[in-house]
Amino acid sequence: MNVHDSEKILGVLDAEGYKATNDPLTAELIILNTCSIRQKAEQKFYSELGRFRALKKKKPGLRIAIAGCIAQQEGMKITRKAPYVDFVFGPQNVHLLTKFLKDNEPHIATEDNPDIALHELPVIRNDRIKAWVTIMYGCNNFCSYCVVPYTRGRERSRPGHAILKEAAGLAESGCREITLLGQNVNSYRSDLDFPGLLREIDKIEGIERIRFVTSHPKDLSDALIDAIAELPMVCEHIHLPLQSGSDAVLQHMNRRYTYKEYREKVEKLRNKVPGIAITSDIIAGFPGETVKDHINTVNALHEIEYDGIFAFNFSPRPDTGAAEMDDSLPQHIKSSRLYEILAVQEKITARKNKSLEGTRQEILVEGKSRAGGKQISGRTRTNKIVTVETSDCTEGTLMNVEIVRARQHSLEGKLPKE
Numbered sequence: 001m002n003v004h005d006s007e008k009i010l011g012v013l014d015a016e017g018y019k020a021t022n023d024p025l026t027a028e029l030i031i032l033n034t035c036s037i038r039q040k041a042e043q044k045f046y047s048e049l050g051r052f053r054a055l056k057k058k059k060p061g062l063r064i065a066i067a068g069c070i071a072q073q074e075g076m077k078i079t080r081k082a083p084y085v086d087f088v089f090g091p092q093n094v095h096l097l098t099k100f101l102k103d104n105e106p107h108i109a110t111e112d113n114p115d116i117a118l119h120e121l122p123v124i125r126n127d128r129i130k131a132w133v134t135i136m137y138g139c140n141n142f143c144s145y146c147v148v149p150y151t152r153g154r155e156r157s158r159p160g161h162a163i164l165k166e167a168a169g170l171a172e173s174g175c176r177e178i179t180l181l182g183q184n185v186n187s188y189r190s191d192l193d194f195p196g197l198l199r200e201i202d203k204i205e206g207i208e209r210i211r212f213v214t215s216h217p218k219d220l221s222d223a224l225i226d227a228i229a230e231l232p233m234v235c236e237h238i239h240l241p242l243q244s245g246s247d248a249v250l251q252h253m254n255r256r257y258t259y260k261e262y263r264e265k266v267e268k269l270r271n272k273v274p275g276i277a278i279t280s281d282i283i284a285g286f287p288g289e290t291v292k293d294h295i296n297t298v299n300a301l302h303e304i305e306y307d308g309i310f311a312f313n314f315s316p317r318p319d320t321g322a323a324e325m326d327d328s329l330p331q332h333i334k335s336s337r338l339y340e341i342l343a344v345q346e347k348i349t350a351r352k353n354k355s356l357e358g359t360r361q362e363i364l365v366e367g368k369s370r371a372g373g374k375q376i377s378g379r380t381r382t383n384k385i386v387t388v389e390t391s392d393c394t395e396g397t398l399m400n401v402e403i404v405r406a407r408q409h410s411l412e413g414k415l416p417k418e
């Protein structure tokens with residue numbers, strides 16, 4: 001979400017005649033697009049910001065701006081701590097950047113923007129083959145650990161026609177894969193609902209693959225499962241964050257599903273979409289998490305057998321419900337639970353990857369592999385990275401490969417003989 005926000009910021013700047021540079025010494029304007037989803041990202045931001053103070057001393061005309069969720073959350077506190085910052089704008093106010101660039105006044109823009117879904121911003125994308133497309137902004141769910149509803153505001157869906165126009169434009173310019181973005185795409189609603197939107201995008205000529213993130217399990221409907229099963233362009237992968245395998249913890253997290261309900265949805269998905277890859281997010285050491293709760297999470301990993309997970313220790317976020325809860329679990333216990341969760345999942349991922357050896361997979365070629373040589377890299381429809389040795393490296397082509405070796409985080413393929 002943040003990376004795509006940066007693409008929009010670049011789009012707005014490009015329309016104003018700015019060009020990107022990777023060298024802060026030559027920059028006239030530096031924008032830090034921040035994330036506050038975890039404490040660590042926030043700490044990193046403040047240490048990074050300090051580096052620009054010296055730069056501004058050397059170059060007084062340099063303007064420094066802070067964007068993103070920390071900007072939204074901290075607002076004026078940032079300019080109090082760092083008076084050399086020229087303007088601060090939250091994720092709902094990127095459209096105001098044009099105005100800020102035109103005058104030399106300091107600005108703080110953290111207001112709620114109910115019209116955000118109606119602002120069509122220019123976007124500069126680095127990737128020609130794959131693109132993110134925002135379908136909705138904000139979130140209404142208020143999971144107790146999450147800062148997003150406070151920083152990105154309430155749920156607002158973009159009109160279907162605007163999304164379809166963007167997707168058609170991307171297809172025309174050679175884009176092959178789009179990922180629809182929203183905090184909870186399952187609750188997308190405009191003139192279309194989310195399965196309806198998928199059905200329309202599926203008809204666009206040139207788009208070969210459609211992905212989406214993120215799906216809240218409570219809103220995963222039968223109609224959506226049917227759409228994934230029926231639509232040829234919709235990939236067989238879903239990121240469905242469980243967060244915890246304990247009903248008590250899920251309740252404290254305000255997730256509004258039980259583990260049993262979640263399991264039933266996974267079963268439905270696997271029955272209707274054979275081979276679908278399922279990934280998840282897990283929080284270790286949520287306030288009040290007992291040993292039994294933790295064991296339930298580990299058991300859930302064994303039972304569900306995800307293709308991969310993102311797991312983190314709980315860190316309290318300002319203004320959220322969980323920040324008020326008793327977070328007295330010692331850090332070393334949180335860390336050892338996280339370690340166990342990651343270790344269990346590593347084995348499951350390795351086993352699942354191994355089971356793909358000898359199978360044929362369609363990959364979308366993304367370019368040369370970072371490993372160098374003649375290796376190219378692409379992804380399967382289930383979102384697994386495959387490297388293949390071949391001299392044919394046309395980005396954006398679909399290629400059938402045979403998986404010859406599974407590694408921990410990727411697969412090795414070869415071109416089949418016939």
Ligand code: SF4
Pocket residue numbers: 139140141142143146147148149183184216
């Ligand atoms: S659904 Fe996602 S974005 Fe919304 S509050 Fe919950 S975790 Fe945060």
